[in-house]
Amino acid sequence: MALPRINDPAPDFEAKSTQGVIRLSDYKGKWVTLFSHPADFTPVCTTEFVAFAERAKAFEERNAQLIGLSVDSVPAHIAWIRNIEQHFGVKIDFPVIADLDMKVARKYGLIHPSASETATVRAVFIIDDKGIVRALIYYPMSLGRNIDEILRALEALQTSDANACSMPANWRPGEKVIVPPPQTLADAAARAQASEYDVVDWYLAKKTI
Numbered sequence: 001m002a003l004p005r006i007n008d009p010a011p012d013f014e015a016k017s018t019q020g021v022i023r024l025s026d027y028k029g030k031w032v033t034l035f036s037h038p039a040d041f042t043p044v045c046t047t048e049f050v051a052f053a054e055r056a057k058a059f060e061e062r063n064a065q066l067i068g069l070s071v072d073s074v075p076a077h078i079a080w081i082r083n084i085e086q087h088f089g090v091k092i093d094f095p096v097i098a099d100l101d102m103k104v105a106r107k108y109g110l111i112h113p114s115a116s117e118t119a120t121v122r123a124v125f126i127i128d129d130k131g132i133v134r135a136l137i138y139y140p141m142s143l144g145r146n147i148d149e150i151l152r153a154l155e156a157l158q159t160s161d162a163n164a165c166s167m168p169a170n171w172r173p174g175e176k177v178i179v180p181p182p183q184t185l186a187d188a189a190a191r192a193q194a195s196e197y198d199v200v201d202w203y204l205a206k207k208t209i
Helices: 043-054 056-061 074-088 103-107 147-163 185-192
Strands: 031-036 064-070 096-098 122-127 133-139 198-201 204-207
Touching: 031 147, 043 056, 043 064, 043 074, 043 147, 056 064, 056 147, 074 096, 122 147, 133 147, 185 198
Parallel strands: 031 064, 064 096
Antiparallel strands: 031 122, 122 133, 198 204
16 A cells, blocks of 8 residues: 555544544544654653643644554553653543554554564654645654644644645744745736735745734
């Protein structure tokens, strides 16, 4: 099966999780941030789950559902989540998929043999409310994710959709966005003189939304 790419429909799945059997299609109408981790009870993954839990409300406020995944069992997930709550005082309220048969992992390209033959790599799939893959990010085993950047990407995609615009590097909510570039010579000439935008040149203009 071909791996999902940007703007492809996200592969549906049915899987056991810490909140019972879930399907991706259960979350139609919500954005989904699906993220995989190599293994339970490992140090980098533990710091990531703490960080996701600390920012879970921010994802919820953006109509986004967090879903974790690894090839560990449901009992292992439960034991690890209880351990995290005990040591760090945070609640893991989002489901964590137990992908023992690797069916979900293989659909999403999460098994990289050169990294590990038995563990899922660190990956993030941002899936929109229509079930379309909008962004995907892969990380090596040794690098923990920046949750603020994942949330920033989610907010940027939602803002872009709502305002028919693009986002500059390092964009943060409240900052100016990029106006779509002109498609004709006449429009380019007009854009260069446009007073309603912050115009750098005809191909790069920003506006406040």
